[in-house]
Amino acid sequence: MILVMGAVIGWPLIQTFVLSLTDTQLMDVSAPSFVGFENFIKGLGNQGFLDALKVSGLFALVVVSSEMILGTGVALLLNEPFRGRNLVRALLILPWAVPTTVNAIMWRLIYNPEYGALNSLLFQLGFLDSYISWLGSADKALWSVMFADVWKNFSLVAMIALASLQTLPDSQIEAAKIDGAGAWQRFRYITLPHLIPSLQVALVLRIIEAVKVFDIIYVMTKGGPANKTRSASIFVYQEAFTNSRMGSGAAYAIIMVSLIMILIAFYIRGLSRREK
Amino acid sequence: MKKGIALLLCLACLLPIFAAGTKESAPSGMIELRFLGMAQAAYSEQNVNDMTADFMKANPNIKVYTEFVPYEELRNKTLLAYGSNNSYDAVLVDDIWFTEYDSKGMLVDITANIPKSYKDGVLAGGWNFTTKKGKIVGLPWFLDTMYLFYNPTMLKAAGYTAAPKSVEEMVEMGRALKAKKIVEYPFVFSLAQAEALICVYSNFLEAFGGSFQDAQGNYILDTSGVKALEFLVSLKKEGLLNPNSLEYLEEDVRRVFSTGDAAFTLNWGYMHALASDPAESKLKKADVGVMVLPGAKGVKDSAAMSGSMGLSVLSKSKNPNEALKYILYLSSKEVQDTYSNLQLPVWTASYDDPSIQAGREDLVAAAKKAFSIMNVRPSVPNYQEVSAIFQQHIQTALYGEKTPKQALTDAVQKVKAL
16 A cells, blocks of 8 residues: 555655756756755745735635535535425536536636626626626636636535534434524534534535636636736646746645645644544 | 456456557558647638548558647647657647747758748748748748738728728727717727737737837837837727727637627638628628738838747657658648638748639738738747736736836836846
8 A cells, every 4th residue: 555655646746846956947958957945945935926825825715615604504405304305405416516627618608798697697687787807807807716616616515514414313403492492503502513524524625626726717717817816726837837947836836735735734633633 | 355356357458448449550551640730710620630631541651640729738738748758740830939849959950851842932931930040940831910800881880981091090990980889899809818918919019110129139018018008008998999808819809800899800810701701700791801900100001920830840750751741731832722711821822823812802912911021929938938927917007907117117027037
């Protein structure tokens, strides 16, 4: 197992680290030079990279918190008995099952400033005087992409939460009702504590995914307009492949991985504390 | 354990099935070539595949596998494949990439292998961008520029009987069209954060007499490029430019113009046929005018910036002679004349051929004029990075976050620091 892990994860990581200590250029004919930690020092002082990290951070914060709230709410609704519940539960999986690229293209069409469904809907409802360029506006593009991502991924949180809710014994809720607990109190003191371990798993998974977001942004805006949606992953891609600087691209990638590892460390620490 | 080994053996037995799905195996003695082209309107994938099929029919010992990617991915895919053990034999190269590829030693010097008929027959402007340090490293495949497309019917409705003769006159026409409510936004351009933005901007840069670099190669857009950017910003501020332009690429502006929602746009030659094609457009032939972008008053008559592409053989090709034979075929006069519906040939003689001119005399006339005055974007190895910086800063000015002067000053400083 260690051998397999070492070959699949360890070796590429070591290669990337070695690359990050050089000034390797994509397809450069001359041999790369060893530059030590220069790429890391430059990277941490690069305003473009810091801006891209901010975009990734904001994206993760907004998207994950929205998905947690929305996903939990939907799970609570789907846990209640109503006609057609099984059908709605099955439909819930659809957004998550759509490939990210397809989702991005679909939302690009929905946001289209000439014939997009969103503009049409908001215009007909009287919320808009004229059609809006959602992905072409510096102040709306990132929020528009975030909305598309929430639509796709809230169902994952909802499914995890719903699975957890189904293991909550009805007797606990009934007992609380007999004791006179209101709906909010039942949620606050029984349902939520029961949900938290499952939501923590979903939270960590989604934070890691959201911090390293690439595909949905790349398809929808390619990091534009004016770099307003350029995430750290897109920055790394551009540094390595557009600017041909593989060495510093690797350094930026390692900085990103380090940030994600810090998040994972917090999660593991939290888990071990609870187990104790 | 035994079950695991049995499962692995079963999977191993399935491998040939997957291998068979990737590429049909060629008979022994057959030479295989891989070509990377661009998914675009002209030449379309179908066009190139048809050309390739004809080539293979004439050369039964050569099998060509074609692949196509969007323009935005073409350079990266070429570079990455070249760096792997699975390089392409022949590729399509934008005029702005030749210097970079050549500096990395990726292109085969084909100077000695080009037939005289090609050297003499292809438009001189083509050899300019495929020649690096005195050696020819590519065959011109299409010469192109962003032409000014305008709607003569709309202009007539606003009281204009002739096309604009200067940028200033074009803006006056735009104002009249808007005032008379003939069209809400007379202008639409492809100004998304992409190379298309640089192509539009660089055409206006030419129109206002500006330049990316001075004779020593120093970037001077912070002085010579301000007027062109101020012009675009003023169009937006006046409400003459479709505000969605900032997320549009070429195909988007084609659709807007084709639905009659703009009177002026800049686009490549391929749009000429599609703009009056009933399957693609609401416009009739009389609604589509094409010309070289006029210059600013007192500066120059016309302006054009090259957006041409060529075909090259990559140094890692195991069959460079056959790859050259293939690209010579693709760029031959016969093939180019046959597929000239959406893409004008690179051959001088084709422009005097009545069958090539038929139905698009205005485009051919514009092309002739454009090719004689066409300038090129900076020919530097790090063009992609330079372009990305200018794209971002030009957009900040268009969004009003910075003045054109400030945006270009910041951009030039960043470029100088590379």
